Amino acid sequence: RSIDSETQELESCDYSEIYEGLKLYHRQIKKSGPGDYITFLQKQSDFNPFESEPSKLVAGLGANLSKIRRMPEKVLRQWLIEYIHCLAVGKRKTEGSNVFTCQHRGIGW
Secondary structure (H helix, E strand, O other): OOHHHHHHHHHHOOHHHHHHHHHHHHHHHHHHOOOHHHHHHHHHOOOOOOOOHHHHHHHOOOOOHHHHHHOOHHHHHHHHHHHHHHHHHHHHHHHHHHHHHHHHHHHOO
């Protein structure tokens, strides 16, 4: 699925669904930490975990949920769209490098 289809789905989501999803993710991270693959994608896309409260949350740095709750809907929605785009960029970089490695492994590159 493309980032555009993800964006359209987010625009139709209720704000409370976005907030509840972040709360659920926050609980998951507190128990087991951020997933290795997500952390890897964040690094690949130069994600800044200190740019906002939701960024701290998804990076596993601890976040103030009340600050996130007070964020204007438009700002939180835009942050989420940018975050998904950031992960997509990391995934494209990773897939590109894996394809290159597989295609040229036996040729001495």
